[in-house]
Amino acid sequence: xxMVIQNxxxxxxxxxKPVTLSCSQTLNHNVMYWYQQKSSQAPKLLxxxxxxxxxNEADTPDNFQSRRPNTSFCFLxxxxxxxxxxxxxxxxxxxxxxxxxxxxxxxxxxxxxx
Amino acid sequence: AQKVTxxxxxxxVVEKEDVTLDCVYETRDTTYYLFWYKQPPSxxxxxxxxxxxxxxxxxxxxxxxxxxxxxxxxxNFTITASQVVDSxxxxxxxxxxxxxxxxxxxGGGTRLMVKP
Numbered sequence: 001x002x003m004v005i006q007n008x009x010x011x012x013x014x015x016x017k018p019v020t021l022s023c024s025q026t027l028n029h030n031v032m033y034w035y036q037q038k039s040s041q042a043p044k045l046l047x048x049x050x051x052x053x054x055x056n057e058a059d060t061p062d063n064f065q066s067r068r069p070n071t072s073f074c075f076l077x078x079x080x081x082x083x084x085x086x087x088x089x090x091x092x093x094x095x096x097x098x099x100x101x102x103x104x105x106x107x108x109x110x111x112x113x114x
Numbered sequence: 115a116q117k118v119t120x121x122x123x124x125x126x127v128v129e130k131e132d133v134t135l136d137c138v139y140e141t142r143d144t145t146y147y148l149f150w151y152k153q154p155p156s157x158x159x160x161x162x163x164x165x166x167x168x169x170x171x172x173x174x175x176x177x178x179x180x181x182x183x184x185x186x187x188x189x190n191f192t193i194t195a196s197q198v199v200d201s202x203x204x205x206x207x208x209x210x211x212x213x214x215x216x217x218x219x220x221g222g223g224t225r226l227m228v229k230p
Contacts, residue, residue, distance in 0.1 A: 042205060042220035043159070088157055102149060103218060105159035 003027070004106035006091050012112045013081050021076040021109045023091030032074040033103065034066060035090040043090055049074060050096060078111075086113045116141045118208050118221035126227045127196050135191045135224045137206030143167075148182065148189045149207040149218065159205070165189065196228045 005024045013019040023032065030051050035043035047056045049068045063085070065077040078085055088110050092103040117140040127133045139148065150162040163173065165182050173180050177194045193200055206221040 040223075040225075042222050045217065048217075090157075090159065092159075102161050102164050104161065105151075108157040110157065 004091055004093055004104050006089075006106035006109050008109060009107060010110050010112070012114060013078075014114050015083065016080045019078050019081055019111065021078075021089050021091075021111070023074045023076070023106055024072050025091075025093045025104075025106075026072070027093055027095075027104060028071065029093035029095050029104070030071065031094045031096045032068060033092040033094075034064075034074070034076050035092065036085075037088040037090055037108070039087075046076070081111070081113045083113050086111055116143075116146075116208050116210060116219040118206050118219050120204075120206055120221035120224050122224045123222065124225045124227070126229065129198060129228055129230050130195050131228075132192060132194050133196050133226065133228075135193075135204050135206075135226065137189045137191065137221060139187050139189065139206070139208045141208060141210060143210040145210070147209045149209070150180065150189075150191050151205045151207060152202045153205065153223070154202040162191075193226075196226075198228050198230055201226060201228045 003026055007022050011019060031048060033048040034046045036046055037043040045057050046060045046064055047066050063079050067075045076089060088108045090108045091106040094103045119138045121136055125133060146167045148165045152160045152162055163180055170182050170184055179192045181190045189206060203223045203225045205223045207218040209218050
């Protein structure tokens with residue numbers, strides 16, 4: 001089945017130690033998104049790629065970076081995680097079509113910062 | 115600016131009861147899309163339905179039904195004969211047609227607890 005895959009599902013890191021979360025998709029969608037979701041809150045968009053074009057949300061901290069080496073893969077790098085960065089990180093994809101529109105989400109990576 | 119409001123933060127029902135989750139939205143765009151997503155305890159957001167602004171026809175899918183009313187800017191979701199497996203957080207979301215990349219504006223979510 002075509003899907004959005006996130007690895008690892010659970011990640012533990014130490015305060016200030018860089019961490020990378022990965023996302024891959026078999027849907028061949030040209031748009032990929034990264035969201036941060038804290039407990040009891042809605043997902044918050046960090047950034048997205050439309051093909052190779054990177055789009056950062058205005059309030060996304062500089063501590064968060066992203067890479068998309070090809071259509072299938074997208075990475076979220078947190079350069080110096082703080083305790084406040086502990087959250088669920090969701091990757092999503094969409095076709096970019098204005099007609100279709102829905103985003104397909106991966107299972108998420110739950111990040112713990114010690 | 116777009117906004118989605120889910121006034122009910124938490125709902126608790128007993129199995130087999132019907133339950134309606136409310137969603138009210140604001141947008142200046144004439145063409146837009148509305149969505150419902152389900153987030154079970156496992157964390158994955160599961161797409162349930164998409165509705166465009168020109169299609170006000172209500173939809174039924176098994177025990178799920180959706181009532182879209184442009185006049186009141188609402189897109190409510192009803193679960194008939196609820197089951198324990200329906201327990202999850204449900205998000206309503208809005209996307210305007212002029213969004214490159216189909217940006218979603220989420221509501222705050224409604225946590226539904228179905229007790230046996």
